[in-house]
Amino acid sequence: MAEFPANVPVIVGVGFHQERNEDPTQCSEPYQLMVQAARAAAADAGSEELLRRIESVSVPRGMWQYRNPGRLVAEALGCSRAKSILSDLGVLQLTLLSELCQSIAAGERTVGLVTGGEAQFRALRAMITQQRVTDTEQPEETPAPDVHLTSSDPFCSDLESRRGLNLPVEYFAIIESALRCHQGLSVDAHRDRLAALYSSFSEVAAGNPHAWRREMVSPEDIRNPSAKNPMLAFPYTKRHCSQWNVNRGVAILVCLLRVAQELGLDSSRWVFPVVTVESKHVVVLAQKRTLHSQPGTVLCGQRAFALAGITPADLTAAELYSCFPAAIQSFALDLGLDGVCPLTVTGSMAFAGGPYNHFSLEGVARMVEVLRAGGRPHRFGLVSNLSGIFGKQACVLLSDVPRPGGYAYEDVTEAVAKIDQFVPLNEQYTGPATIVGYTVVFQRDHPSHAIAICDTPAGERTVAKSEDAFLLEAMMREEFCGRLVEITAGGGFRL
Incomplete structure (x- = not known):
């Protein structure tokens, strides 16, 4: 690979750690799940030495209350001098991976870890069994993260809130109705199509060794409400929605290509981040000109494919963000992926499990495994992510070969803002x-x-x-x- 730039970032190891023990007192807390996943990633890479070389630990905020989770993870892994990076809810989950890749490409870091973990199944079981579980409390004098990425962008407008729109499932169900109208389907035909689509995702999850739920679910059991599958916001039943009651950690080890070569790591297992494109222009749902299609997604996709020098037809697979069916369908529409390649390699957040704020990292890790599995040369996978109610969008392209010009990153926020204009709201209208x-x-x-x-x-x-x-x-x-x-x-x- 001498013809490629020396500063190419490469994913050398990915790790998952999942616990299903119904006794909550026997389950790990979130940061411990991250540590176990990181150790699994090092084993996957074939080098424990990588853990000691980690220069940054990046963590998206979860439902836990740690002051500095990166520090906890770094100390447990024996790399206590590593920079700790924390991103808040509202920051695109793929931002942490792109930030690390940019830093490696700029020669600022050589090895970094991106990790996330949640123990909501533990919390659920503790509530059901009335057993007390606690997480590590870092003292008040614990230093703040070295880097703290925040977001002040709105989730919704005051008007939406005052008129009774409260939960994400309600917002995405509204987007779903706009998709149905765009597709020209009747209400019943659309419900049938949605159920069949999600049943096919459950089949993918059944083949994913890291999925929380690994059994196929029939279209009827997804479509039709029941005691265990209530209707939440028409046409969404519970089985259409992300399942965040999981105990799982994920970790991605990224290093400089030269370091991977020096350590003698198995190059047949390397996967390269090729391009990341992000749009951070936020328009609340009620003010979007089109509810079913997002200009930010369209431009992210166009630029990502152009920078990589490929087309959608070159993709082996995709992992489109799937908090609710409207998300994955809108991404497929705007990226031109319908009928082109599989839309999920995990089985979706409904069946694989959808931890609160790091599922896209799981999508990347699973995509690495899929791209390693072989097939045609020059394999490409796409992972997409959104934040809020489709307020921000991002996609990353991964491949078994690096981009000749090295890793590329582009922020299209300003370009999207020029074409994605707000529709004014009128609360007093009759x-x-x-x-x-x-x-x-x-x-x-x-x-x-x-x-x-x-x-x-x-x-x-x-x-x-x-x-x-x-x-x-x-x-x-x-x-x-x-x-x-x-x-x-x-x-x-x-x-």
């Missing part, structure tokens, strides 16, 4: 309006209310709510996207 996306929210197995995002004749947007039982039933039988409704004082709507 009168006729056209629904562009909606859902029916369930509470205790019964439809509670509908939320609709609507266009006004003046080109503004409003958000409205209805509790009319007959209207709610109709909205689950017939397509209401594109329908004209009457917005009433106080934010209600009726036919």
Whole structure:
């Protein structure tokens, strides 16, 4: 590989550590899961020496309360001088990997670890069994992370919140309705298609050794609500949604190509980050001009493929972010991947398990395993990520061969901002309006209310709510996207 730049970053090891013990007192806490995953990554690379050489430990914030998780992990691994890096919720999960790759390419680091861990199954079992479990408490004098990546971008608008939009499942169900309308499917045909798609994902998860749930689920058991599979926000049942009650850690070891060569690591197992492209231009859902398609995703994909010198047809597989079905379908649409390659190698967050804020790292680690498995030369895999309600988008291309010009990173935020303009909101509007996306929210197995995002004749947007039982039933039988409704004082709507 002498013809390639000496500063090429390469993924030399990936590790997973998962625990299923139903006794919560026998389960590891989150940082310990990260440590075990890191040790597994070093074993995967074939070098314990790598752990001592780690110069940075990067961790996305989870549901735990550690002040400086990178420091805990570094001390446990014997690399206590490593820089600790923490990213908050709202920062793209792939940012930590791209930051490390950029640093290696710039000659600033030679070996780094990106890791994440959650123990929500432990917490769930502790609640069920009424047993007490605790996490390590770092004292107040613990130094802050050396680098702390934060985000102040909004999750939603005040109007959306005031009109009753609360949970991510409700927002993504609204995006789902817009996708259905774009696809030209009837409500029932769309539910059938969604169930078949997710049943196929459960089959992928069954073949993924790291998946939390490894049995196939029939389309009927996904589509239709039941005691164990309640409807949450039409058309989403529980089995359409990310499952974060897992005990799992993941770790990715990245080093300078020269270091991998010096250590004599097995080059047949190396996978190269080729390109990462990110868009951080945030538009809340109600103000997006198109709910089903994201300009940031489109541009990220275009630039990533151009920088890598490939097309979607060159992909071996993809791991598209899958917190809810609308996410994976919108990514597939905007990246041009429908019918081109598998959309998941993990089995999706619904079946593989979707830890709170690091699943994209698991997607990268699993993609490394898939690309190592062989097949045609010059294999490529794509992993995508979003933050918020599709507020930010990113994708990384991985390959068994490095990019001739070295690792490439591009931030397309400014370019996306020029084309992705906000639609103004009008909270006081009353009168006729056209629904562009909606859902029916369930509470205790019964439809509670509908939320609709609507266009006004003046080109503004409003958000409205209805509790009319007959209207709610109709909205689950017939397509209401594109329908004209009457917005009433106080934010209600009726036919």
